[in-house]
Amino acid sequence: MARKANTDSADGAANTGRLKQIALTYKMTRKADPKVGLVVAAVGIVTFGVFLAIGFLIDHPIYLGILGFLLAFLAMAIVFGRRAERAAYGQLEGQPGAAASVLQNIGRGWSFTPAVAMNRSQDVVHRAVGRAGIVLVAEGNPNRVKSLLAAEKKRMNRVVVDVPVHDVIVGNGEGQVSLKKLRTTLMKLPRVLTGPQVTSANDRLRAMGDLMSNMPLPKGPMPKGMRMPRGGKMR
Template identity: 75%
Template sequence: MARKADTENPGRLKQIAQTYKMTRRADRKIGWILAGVGLVTFGVVLAAGFLIDHPVYAGILGAVLALLAMAIIFGRRAERAAFGQMEGQPGAAAAVLDNIGKQWSITPAVAMNRNQDVVHRAVGRAGIVLVGEGNPNRLRPLLASEKKRMARVVSDVPVHDFIVGNDAGQVPLKKLRNTLLKLPRVLAGGQVTQVNDRLRAMGDLMSNMPIPKGPMPKGARMPRGGQSGR
């Protein structure tokens, strides 16, 4: 057991160090901020300890609370720095969705166009959520097409759609997870499974459709299913 703990601790310390370096690249004042938070927290608690004539106990409690406060501040600023580096990168929304929790089933890139605008799908107690990342003007018809495609098999399930971005009517990347978690729950666990099965069956049917080889005949139109990138 001791040997196992020895092998795990260096890994955790290394991970913390890497996170700190990543955060410091985007937040140059992180070291001073953490030091200030720790010292102020410890000093306040220790001062209170002198007032009640228990400086030793207050010093121990102050040290614990100082470490806790520093961990909280570090976690928040590290998260902010991570989102700052991810923002604008292809697949950033899919990475956020992958960490939303086990109650959601995530399918990345259910629809895509030639410009690499992508729509991801999440299914949970709130129903179906389509998340687009890319150019908003190109994403809107892509989202509408995906909704129409899904309506063939899940017309009775609520569908929400969001476009990731910082403009009006869009959802910032850092708020995407909380936005989905705040949606009202309307489906039971068994219904979520049924919806997933129906959507996956639809995907399998689309992927198994015969596609003619060679160049497309002149004047022919690409089927709607071709937008899914499956």
């Protein structure tokens, strides 16, 4: 009995957590998309109404009504999810590190390393490794990030010469990939590597190090009154 009570309590807490998460997502979405509630409700009502009308026409209103209710709920969930995703991307658009936020949730089969290259203007290059090979994702000024991408490719060529390398510049200009299409773009790349090859490439890249791990940091506490230099170059 105690074990069952604990299970019921855990399930109740999980359900409460999901409801709170849905409510929070709705509030955040509504700020960017004030009509989301009306649109989602309209989709549910129209879907249910169509199935109920068909049910009356074929003399099965109860059966079609139940089916319509379930499909209406599903349609509402799909529409809400898409509008919430669009609102989230809209809030991230133009923010520093927006591409990193998307890449962190790219899904299984990918290994993500943020800020493998950066300059003083805070243009940055992230790295994702998967079955498609290595993808360098740059965000910042399009003219400046090209040199960052070229330098990072040259650095990687020392350790991974047999792995395809793709580069993506995040933005809304010509030849760039918008933030909302970034994940889809990576997922559509052809898969040319096996699992062991991906692991091997990751190991070699980690051995090479990245921007954060290569930065020389002094050991011990920072002396009092010491300030970080401004405008200094990262090596």
